[in-house]
Amino acid sequence: MSVAAGAVATTPRVLPFYRAIPRLMKDPVTELAKIATEAGGQVVQLGLGPFRPYLVTHPDHVQRVLKTDWTKFVREGMFWRPLRRVTGQSILGEGEGWESSRKILQPLFTARYTASLGEDMADIIADSISELDEHARTGRLVDGGYQMTTIVNQAVIKVLFGGRISRDIAERLAPEFATCATSIAFRLLFPFVSYSIKVPGDRAFLAAAQKIDEIVYPLIDQARAEKSTRNEVVSALIEARMAQGGEAGARQVRDDLVSIYGAASETTAMSLTWLWSVLHDHPDVHARLLEEIDEVVGEGPVRPAHVPKLVYLRRVLQELLRVYPSAWIIPRQAVADTDIGGVRIKAGSQVLVSPYATHRLADFWDRPLEFDPERWATENTERRHRYSFIPFGAGPHVCLGQHLFYVEAPLVIANLLRRYRVELTNPQRLTPVPGASVRPKEKLMLKLVPRARD
Template identity: 60%
Template sequence: MSIDATAGVLRRNGTVPVHRTLSGLLRDPVNALAEMGRRAGGEIVRLRLGPLRPYLVTHPDHVQQVLRSDWTNYRREGMFWRPLRRMIGASVLGEDEPWESSRKILQPLFTRRYIDSIAGEMAGVINARVAELDEYAQAGQPIDVMEEMSRIVNRAVLRVLFGDRITREEGERLAPAYDTAATSINFRLLMPFMPYSVRVPGDRAFMKAVRTVDDVVFPVIRRARADHGDGLDVISALCRVGEEDGTGIDDRQIRDNLVSVYGAASESTAMTLTWLWPILQDHPEVAARLREEVDRVVGAGPAVPGHLPELRYTRMVLQELLRLYPAGWIFPRMATKSAEVGGVRVKAGAQVLISPYATHRLDAFWDRPLEFDPERFAPDAQERRHRYSYFPFGGGPHQCLGRHLFDVEAPLMVAAIMSRFRPEVVTAGPMTPFPAASLRPREKVMLNLVPLRSAPGVAA
């Protein structure tokens, strides 16, 4: 059955009137959808947004049907995907042949074994970039958390994607351009029925960001093609496809895949670590235990891959952070043929909205779902949960390729930062979610970095 969430009162007889839904969605769309899902108890909610009437699907059984068991009927197409296509093109984030061929090429490069093989180089990049923050710490100058987390992640992800083929200056143009694209698209995401003949807020900034990305990536692709290297980085692998029989992919396809993977791999880690520091500020007992673990395992640093198995509590904190603030907060799909989900008839062409942010807050599947509690993920305490009650990286055949990258990159970054500094948030909370392409705080988070010692290994 579908549920009407009019004025917060659930009735079993219709859809959400546009004047009620739009006000909530425009004011705080992330929490508005989550609250609808919670009040509905995981039953399907149908929204009425002008000409668009999507279905909000939050129950793990229904999520599993859409993302896994009947995934071929629910495609990454439709009005919600149209804005993104101008950036990501036809790639591993698409459907049909572009997705199939791209995933076949890219999947071997994102296995746990491969990520482990380059983890040492990633750790070196992360430690070097974190060391550069000493300048701010010594001057007592706060940092913009999102900006600095993005810069550190950017350097590490660029190593995976481009190897040594991209200059630091080129790489540093990518992060702010992609960030601009991710934030300027929110009006189109909330109002996907607006025609592209009508210019809306964010359009100009988005297209300028796309041009910047193209200006950086296409020259690097041309250099990589000319080099004919055998590197293990992603761009080398893409350039080698079909070299022997002439069936390779063109520069545009390589560009689309690089941009898609860059966004998925960098946004998850950067946005998760942006949320981390305000959460630790609000939960000093968690911060103290995390600091104790880093001190015991990493000491003065540097953080290296060999530390990862011992950073158990760090991993628990990150898992709980992904539960409450998944970077991929919404996964839109379009039904290609009529079908039933949870007893509700979903017509062909209808949009289906899946939100990990909403599902991760369902009372039926999580005790105290709105509270931050890393102990949920303690290895000896985890209760048996529905596979799709927790899916920060998606699920089914379209599950994010960057999961293993996150599992290495994120704890190394936390360890590198906390082994050098005592972070102190100076921005007043609470932080509220901003509905960009990836979940981020609406407020700018500023962080003081208090040095723990004058240099790694030397007491202050």
């Protein structure tokens, strides 16, 4: 039974330790969503021993935390500590550091600026995908997750670093970020565990973070020495930092770059990885996508001008972000006594917004567990609660990479489906793995078959 956002509630639902821990240990992403749906969107307090965070999923409550009263719910606390060990103090932080980074980075990731990068991105993506021709010719299978990450990484690296980074270095960067994103799972599930105690994932995380620094810092030094004004982010960052306060601090530029790299690459790569399982399970969607791409693109290469015309592809991407949002939790810490939906929240309390859970609430989504791109037809979206769909977060901290996603992802999909018939060879139930983003635990092995030209 659901509870309306404005209903009076003096205490939250409480999931005690003996029930919460077994469920969250088994499959934390899926179980957290089930806990939310069982509560009908009501605030739930999770009993995790000494740690008792509040799970917030009702769109009205999400709006309160991320938008209306966002200054009362900050990105601080134990949930952020694992991530900050690699991202530092930048766009993912709070206070002056966040304001400074946001002011510099936001103009670089507007829809207009991102569109200006489209032609270069289209060329990079097309070249990357053409390298798969040998796999298609020989029938050798490809690891879908690895290939999607590789393709996206090459495009994002071009946007961020221009021509400063070689291909072999770029290919070293992506797996280190993937290691950081996945190896913090234990810390996210048990954030109260002291860092003096080594837990699973710590060693891999620290090694990967060090390798990221070994790659990024030399690039920053090179860019500072060149004093270039190239049309890429590292030059723009250094120029803006110097204009703000003289000599650009290498650590601050490093934090900015690492944070925006994650924002620009992670959502796209993970969404594209989930896509192949979805298309296998929904051949009608697959067929309609092929039909639209063939009609819009024709025989020539896929260009940015085609993207706005790929209307059905846009709906597929929206539904993909609903069912498999990259962010499974958006942690916040209350900095003042307040309330959410009538539930008193004390200062210092941890609040967990969960896009993965909110996107599955039956009060706001008809058949929430079904993949249905048609729910994104214009006539079906007009009365939807604005905060029932939050794949990129919301409010002042909304992800800067969202505009890049809607250029890059369609280019990747259209190029792949225009060139190959993509077949998933090992269909199975996929398990979402918690971390900095949600990715499938299982590998998706793809067979690429060249498509005959008409």
